[in-house]
Amino acid sequence: xxxxxILNTQAELLKCKNTAATWLTVxxxxxxxxxxxxxxxSKPDYFxxxxxxxxWRVWIGYNWQIAxxxxxxxxxxxxxxxxxxxxxxxxxxKQVYTTPRxxxxxxxxxxxxxxxxxxxxxxxxxxxxxxxxxxxxxxxHRYTFLLHPVPIGEMMNISLxxxxxxxxxxxxxxxxxxRISNFIIPLGLGLVLFTIGFxxxxxxxxxxxxxxxPFLVYFENPGLPADTAHSALLNxxxxxxxxxxxxxxxxxxxxxxx
Amino acid sequence: xxHLIAQTHHLNFSFSSSKxxxxxxxxxxxxxxxxxxxxPNGAGxxxxxxxxxxxxxxxxxxxxxxxxxxxxxxxxxxxxxGALIEEPSVYLHLTGRENLKIYRLxxxxxxxxxxxxxxxxxxxxxxxxxxxxxxxxxxQRLGIAIxxxxxxxxxxxxxPTNGLDPQGIIEIRLLIKxxxxxxxxxxxxxxxxxxxxxxxxxHFGIIxxxxxxxxxxxxxxxxxxxxxxxxxxETTNNEKAAxxxxxxxxxxxxxxxxxxxxxxxxxxxxxxxxxLVKKNIGIYRIGVLANNLEDIFIEMxxx
Numbered sequence: 259x260x261x262x263x264i265l266n267t268q269a270e271l272l273k274c275k276n277t278a279a280t281w282l283t284v285x286x287x288x289x290x291x292x293x294x295x296x297x298x299x300s301k302p303d304y305f306x307x308x309x310x311x312x313x314w315r316v317w318i319g320y321n322w323q324i325a326x327x328x329x330x331x332x333x334x335x336x337x338x339x340x341x342x343x344x345x346x347x348x349x350x351x352k353q354v355y356t357t358p359r360x361x362x363x364x365x366x367x368x369x370x371x372x373x374x375x376x377x378x379x380x381x382x383x384x385x386x387x388x389x390x391x392x393x394x395x396x397x398x399h400r401y402t403f404l405l406h407p408v409p410i411g412e413m414m415n416i417s418l419x420x421x422x423x424x425x426x427x428x429x430x431x432x433x434x435x436x437r438i439s440n441f442i443i444p445l446g447l448g449l450v451l452f453t454i455g456f457x458x459x460x461x462x463x464x465x466x467x468x469x470x471x472p473f474l475v476y477f478e479n480p481g482l483p484a485d486t487a488h489s490a491l492l493n494x495x496x497x498x499x500x501x502x503x504x505x506x507x508x509x510x511x512x513x514x515x516x
Numbered sequence: 517x518x519h520l521i522a523q524t525h526h527l528n529f530s531f532s533s534s535k536x537x538x539x540x541x542x543x544x545x546x547x548x549x550x551x552x553x554x555x556p557n558g559a560g561x562x563x564x565x566x567x568x569x570x571x572x573x574x575x576x577x578x579x580x581x582x583x584x585x586x587x588x589x590x591x592x593x594x595x596x597x598g599a600l601i602e603e604p605s606v607y608l609h610l611t612g613r614e615n616l617k618i619y620r621l622x623x624x625x626x627x628x629x630x631x632x633x634x635x636x637x638x639x640x641x642x643x644x645x646x647x648x649x650x651x652x653x654x655x656q657r658l659g660i661a662i663x664x665x666x667x668x669x670x671x672x673x674x675x676p677t678n679g680l681d682p683q684g685i686i687e688i689r690l691l692i693k694x695x696x697x698x699x700x701x702x703x704x705x706x707x708x709x710x711x712x713x714x715x716x717x718x719h720f721g722i723i724x725x726x727x728x729x730x731x732x733x734x735x736x737x738x739x740x741x742x743x744x745x746x747x748x749x750e751t752t753n754n755e756k757a758a759x760x761x762x763x764x765x766x767x768x769x770x771x772x773x774x775x776x777x778x779x780x781x782x783x784x785x786x787x788x789x790x791x792l793v794k795k796n797i798g799i800y801r802i803g804v805l806a807n808n809l810e811d812i813f814i815e816m817x818x819x
Contacts, residue, residue: 262624265621265622265624266622268621269617269618269621272610272617272618272621273607273610273618275610275614276609277609344607347608348605348606348607348608349603349605350606350607351605352566352571352601352602352605353599353605353619355569355570355571356569356571356594356597356599357594357622357623358591358595358623359622360591513572513573514531514571514572514573515571515572516571516601
């Protein structure tokens with residue numbers, strides 16, 4: 259059973275080859291570090307003094323701040339829809355459902371592939387952050403990245419927390435993508451909910467609002483309870499469980515498949 | 517009739533309570549046959565095939581394949597069934613070989629099957645080409661290759677020649693014939709054009725507005741053909757002749773020049789002409805129209 263699930267997940271991964279979802283994962287991970295490299299090389303007088311004592315912490319912060327505030331959520335919404343759309347665009351759902359696979363297998367293997375994409379994006383983002391720092395230092399020697407060790411542990415800790423904070427939205431967008439064959443509607447829904455999140459981010463109940471979890475987990479949240487970030491991570495897991503259940507029921511009980 | 521590979525038992529289906537799409541359908545598909553499921557567009561062919569594959573939900577006991585009820589044995593049945601429903605479900609951004617690899621993994625079958633099916637459908641030369649560059653005929657053949665990958669006993673092909681040029685239709689027709697004779701596959705193929713499949717089908721099921729109008733072997737359908745004729749007449753008064761004959765026969769076509777009467781038994785032709793003469797209608801010309809399977813099909817669905 260497990261072996262068949264692994265084979266099916268491999269098949270789902272192969273479907274993503276040369277797709278917009280894969281390109282988005284690679285280019286999305288490179289985008290922020292690339293902008294920061296340009297920024298720091300072009301304005302050394304401004305940035306070198308800021309990075310004098312602890313260059314890696316500042317550099318990682320520059321990269322993660324933009325990701326946590328905006329790009330990560332955009333990426334999650336887009337990549338989830340793009341992966342689900344591979345079946346709709348190629349009218350392939352009906353073929354998927356005529357293979358001898360259980361509904362649970364079909365549902366979970368695709369979700370696992372989306373998660374693998376997101377994890378790949380996090381790993382690549384980390385690698386591009388490191389590579390970007392070394393590139394900056396090799397071009398502009400006043401930066402002292404080479405004199406300090408890379409804080410791998412801290413980077414992994416941030417990445418892990420941020421990944422967990424996206425679980426809720428991954429599951430919600432996956433459920434919406436399976437339910438609605440149109441590409442634009444789940445995408446628009448995600449973007450609207452994300453925008454609303456920004457408008458209500460000072461709300462005391464914001465810890466129940468999944469689209470703000472990366473923001474709450476990464477940034478300090480003045481005016482909100484001290485354990486907001488912790489609650490956000492916990493709620494992210496709960497929301498994921500709820501929407502995975504909705505999604506599975508959607509796949510297994512709908513009368514018309516494909 | 518030999519052993520049945522698939523059966524439906526009083527199969528009814530509707531998407532909404534207001535419009536029933538299938539009415540009491542009892543399909544019997546013999547093992548080893550090329551069963552042609554015929555009907556005009558919207559007759560319920562694709563709906564029936566989707567029900568047979570579990571893409572639509574039917575009543576628990578309505579469908580059995582390989583003597584197992586589909587409702588309870590979906591996965592074990594699908595392991596032995598290959599399908600091509602409507603247009604081929606292929607990933608356009610991948611190559612033909614990569615598409616086959618995806619389904620090879622899903623069916624957990626041997627790597628060598630990819631080359632074997634590429635050989636069967638004659639796509640070996642284009643296996644590394646992205647599918648988006650394939651012609652429609654090549655995509656259809658790739659779809660059939662996917663359906664064949666796990667060496668199923670039963671193939672369900674929904675209008676596999678749809679949209680193809682005459683050359684493509686001939687290629688697919690030959691391939692289907694070969695799959696039946698050389699690889700011993702039972703094939704259920706749907707079409708809205710009898711001319712496309714009459715050369716290869718061993719059995720026919722004719723459906724119209726969700727009801728099965730005919731089901732039987734090729735011989736049984738040909739017997740209908742020999743039993744029933746269409747007669748063309750040219751008389752002194754075609755309108756009056758049509759009224760007189762309309763009680764007993766089906767009037768197929770009438771204008772000032774000709775009157776066509778269908779469903780006429782061979783022995784009834786002399787009676788028909790004598791009857792018109794007795795009613796003072798002169799006959800200039802009377803002839804039996806060449807009656808092919810297409811006529812029978814059209815007659816069935818239009819009556």
